[in-house]
Amino acid sequence: MSPQYSPGEAADLTGLSLDTLRYYEREELIGPIERLAGGRRVFSEGDLAWIGVVTCLRDAGLGIAEVQRFTALLRTTGDPASRVEFLRERRVALVEHMARMDAALGVLDDKIAYYAAKS
Template sequence: MTETLPPSEAARRTGLTLDALRYYEREGLIGPIGRTAGGTRRYTPDDVAWIGIVTCLRDAGLGIDELRRFTTLLRGEHEPADRVAFLRRRHAELADQLARTQAAMKVLEDKIAYYGG
């Protein structure tokens, strides 16, 4: 039998609130989450791992619509190339954003040094 976790423990392990977990489930980004006979959600290790992926992609700047698209690519009858293309596009966008952020940080560092920091 696979170990399952109550919502509070899943929230603790993922760093999300219970509301965020329920929201992600409602939006179809995670789940379906299993339930006990009494209707209480129970999260598997696979659920927690998937939540970690969704959280990482969210932290990388993907919006809910993009996360839905990625989830659809994984769950649907799509070719692996479609998934890779999606991830490569996002990777290129993040690399561009990182380069702009690094350039901005350099300007700030130069200004701090100039003004005597």
């Protein structure tokens, strides 16, 4: 039998709060999560891996609706091309965002150097 984790353990292992895990499940970004007799949720290794993907997508700037769309693509279509297209579009947006952040970092570094030289 593969390992099972309580919600608290899953929260600790993923770095997310219990409220976030419940929210992600309610919004169908993760799950369905297995429930034991009495309704207690248990997370599998696969659940934790998928939570890692969702966390990565969120860190990449995808909103809840976009992650829901990607999750729906996984559930409703066997066509990997639609998933690849979705991810490529998000990758382009992320690269553009990173370029803007890199430029902003350069401005901050210049200002730090300028004001540090004056002190």
